[in-house]
Amino acid sequence: MTSLRSPLGWVLRALALLGFIYLLGPLLVIVAASFSDTGYLAFPPQGFSLRWYQAALADARYLNGFFVSLRLAAMVAALSLLVGTAAAVALTRFAFPGSVLLEALFLSPLVLPALVLAVALTLFFAANPIAPPGMTRLVVSHLLVGVPMVLRVMLPVLRRVDPAIEEAARNLGASPVKAFLLVTLPALRPGLVAAAALAFIFSFDEVEMALFLGSVRDAPLTVVLYGAAQMQMDPTVAAVSSLLILLALLLMVAQQVYANR
Amino acid sequence: MTSSAELVLDGLARRYGSTTAVARMDLTVAAGELVALLGPSGCGKTTTLRMVAGFIEPSAGRILLRGQDITTMPAHRRDTGMVFQSYALFPHLSVAENIAFGLKRRGVPKPDLAVRVARMVALLKLQGLEARLPRQLSGGQQQRVAVGRALVINPAVVLLDEPFSNLDALLREGTRIELRRLQTELGLTTLFVTHDQAEAMAISDRIAVMNQGRLEQLGTPREVYERPATRFVATFIGRANLFASRDGRSEDGIPLDGPDGTLVLRPERVVLDDAPAAGPNAVSGTVEVLSFLGTGTQAVLRLDGGRALLVEGPAALADHFRPGSRATARWMRADLVALPAEG
Numbered sequence: 001m002t003s004l005r006s007p008l009g010w011v012l013r014a015l016a017l018l019g020f021i022y023l024l025g026p027l028l029v030i031v032a033a034s035f036s037d038t039g040y041l042a043f044p045p046q047g048f049s050l051r052w053y054q055a056a057l058a059d060a061r062y063l064n065g066f067f068v069s070l071r072l073a074a075m076v077a078a079l080s081l082l083v084g085t086a087a088a089v090a091l092t093r094f095a096f097p098g099s100v101l102l103e104a105l106f107l108s109p110l111v112l113p114a115l116v117l118a119v120a121l122t123l124f125f126a127a128n129p130i131a132p133p134g135m136t137r138l139v140v141s142h143l144l145v146g147v148p149m150v151l152r153v154m155l156p157v158l159r160r161v162d163p164a165i166e167e168a169a170r171n172l173g174a175s176p177v178k179a180f181l182l183v184t185l186p187a188l189r190p191g192l193v194a195a196a197a198l199a200f201i202f203s204f205d206e207v208e209m210a211l212f213l214g215s216v217r218d219a220p221l222t223v224v225l226y227g228a229a230q231m232q233m234d235p236t237v238a239a240v241s242s243l244l245i246l247l248a249l250l251l252m253v254a255q256q257v258y259a260n261r
Numbered sequence: 262m263t264s265s266a267e268l269v270l271d272g273l274a275r276r277y278g279s280t281t282a283v284a285r286m287d288l289t290v291a292a293g294e295l296v297a298l299l300g301p302s303g304c305g306k307t308t309t310l311r312m313v314a315g316f317i318e319p320s321a322g323r324i325l326l327r328g329q330d331i332t333t334m335p336a337h338r339r340d341t342g343m344v345f346q347s348y349a350l351f352p353h354l355s356v357a358e359n360i361a362f363g364l365k366r367r368g369v370p371k372p373d374l375a376v377r378v379a380r381m382v383a384l385l386k387l388q389g390l391e392a393r394l395p396r397q398l399s400g401g402q403q404q405r406v407a408v409g410r411a412l413v414i415n416p417a418v419v420l421l422d423e424p425f426s427n428l429d430a431l432l433r434e435g436t437r438i439e440l441r442r443l444q445t446e447l448g449l450t451t452l453f454v455t456h457d458q459a460e461a462m463a464i465s466d467r468i469a470v471m472n473q474g475r476l477e478q479l480g481t482p483r484e485v486y487e488r489p490a491t492r493f494v495a496t497f498i499g500r501a502n503l504f505a506s507r508d509g510r511s512e513d514g515i516p517l518d519g520p521d522g523t524l525v526l527r528p529e530r531v532v533l534d535d536a537p538a539a540g541p542n543a544v545s546g547t548v549e550v551l552s553f554l555g556t557g558t559q560a561v562l563r564l565d566g567g568r569a570l571l572v573e574g575p576a577a578l579a580d581h582f583r584p585g586s587r588a589t590a591r592w593m594r595a596d597l598v599a600l601p602a603e604g
Contacts, residue, residue, distance in 0.1 A: 161352075162347050162349055164349035165350070165351055167316055167343075168343070168345060168351070169351070169362070170315075170316075170335075170337045171314055171336060171337070171341060172337075172342075172362050172410065172411075172414065173337050174337055174366050175335075178366075186353040187351070187352050187353055
């Protein structure tokens with residue numbers, strides 16, 4: 001193994017640092033700009049002010065958008081978890097003809113660009129108005145990505161959990177239902193939390209489908225932000241974006257802390 | 262030890278479509294007895310154990326535990342304690358909670374529960390590890406927790422599914438002696454699945470040798486070794502030279518002083534010397550392989566007729582012979598054990 005102190009080790013460190021700057025740089029720009037004391041987006045920021053945060057929190061559009069997004073993401077996370085976990089259990093515990101093909105099929109929406117999905121779904125709903133525009137359509141659409149995300153997390157988790165633990169619980173006197181609740185579910189819990197967090201963050205941050213399929217009145221936060229960025233582009237946009245970044249960060253940290261407990 | 266029948270398998274069978282996993286198994290395990298189900302993988306031993314535990318439904322036959330028919334009873338109502346090959350410890354529960362799991366399901370009151378868990382922890386030398394999670398334990402410690410979890414509920418029958426196969430060789434021997442001591446002291450009726458004949462010989466009261474779903478022979482370790490009932494048992498338990506004897510000769514012309522039929526000659530019964538062969542039960546050949554094993558020496562003697570004869574002798578054998586030396590193998594009439602005529 002290469003020691004981190006060798007010349008190559010320093011090169012690797014520098015590469016890692018560049019990687020981090022590349023990934024996190026744009027976020028830093030937005031966060032820095034949100035504190036600027038100017039009436040337009042400026043980087044490097046000039047002066048320091050929290051007034052754009054004040055403005056953002058006072059703006060009913062942003063607040064409304066936030067609660068719409070929250071409701072949407074919560075529903076998507078819950079339903080994805082339910083459907084995705086059930087599918088993962090079926091794919092890992094029972095071998096049936098076509099299960100390998102089915103697994104690949106289930107995961108395929110993850111590789112489609114969101115815009116392609118958004119356009120396809122718009123055409124679909126226009127031809128088959130089975131759900132009213134707005135929340136219902138958005139939930140159904142986000143599930144197309146949320147379910148594969150949960151599946152992606154839960155498949156390896158389920159493959160790692162020893163199926164014999166459920167039998168052991170039954171052998172020790174737990175009914176099948178009790179065995180599932182007392183042993184299998186707790187063993188899966190860290191995976192379930194991670195999967196739910198991923199689906200939640202995806203739905204909360206999603207733009208394309210929200211733009212195409214959402215209603216104007218109940219627009220998710222990302223759509224409100226998109227509109228604002230096109231119309232005025234003042235640091236309020238940066239302030240709201242920073243708050244979003246903070247929320248995602250908190251969720252990921254909480255999930256990690258939970259997983260490493 | 263009393264000899265009442267604690268566990269009875271009565272014509273127990275399991276079929277999957279047209280394949281038979283277990284064919285009409287009859288077996289009685291007495292109270293306090295340890296019976297090994299021994300056989301190669303796919304012989305039906307694990308299927309039999311899992312039918313007793315209630316994880317697999319028998320296609321035919323009955324299972325009686327302490328006189329009660331439990332054939333159709335769900336697994337969680339059966340009074341069995343199973344040790345799984347993978348141990349199957351609950352990953353989110355501590356050592357103490359793992360051991361307490363079965364007691365809690367039985368509604369044992371708290372003070373009593375604590376006492377019984379503590380006693381099991383002491384018995385298995387797990388003191389100081391009570392609060393650890395399974396992943397923080399060594400393989401040997403995990404194995405002891407699995408054993409403790411199964412024994413603490415004081416089950417009518419203990420089911421062991423290859424409980425030593427995940428331990429390294431050194432630990433395995435110590436652990437199986439320890440488990441045998443515990444089993445004898447507590448008088449536990451035990452059914453023990455293994456593919457390792459040395460393991461089965463070392464700790465069992467009786468061995469049920471299984472092959473292709475059938476029970477080939479049931480007997481004490483000495484019986485199955487010294488008087489194997491079938492060709493399979495003779496070659497699966499220990500090593501064996503087999504002769505098809507007719508009118509004082511084997512199929513390849515070796516003069517034999519023994520009965521007609523299939524004869525078993527154990528390698529350690531064969532003596533090697535360098536005098537020429539004369540008369541029956543003596544045959545010459547060339548030493549092909551000599552393996553010094555510390556406690557003895559294993560040799561392969563390539564006979565002039567072409568057969569490879571297995572020989573086990575004292576360590577000094579390696580001093581007298583070299584690969585390529587000429588040698589004569591001899592044995593006594595009593596060393597030739599006839600298999601009962603096979604159907």
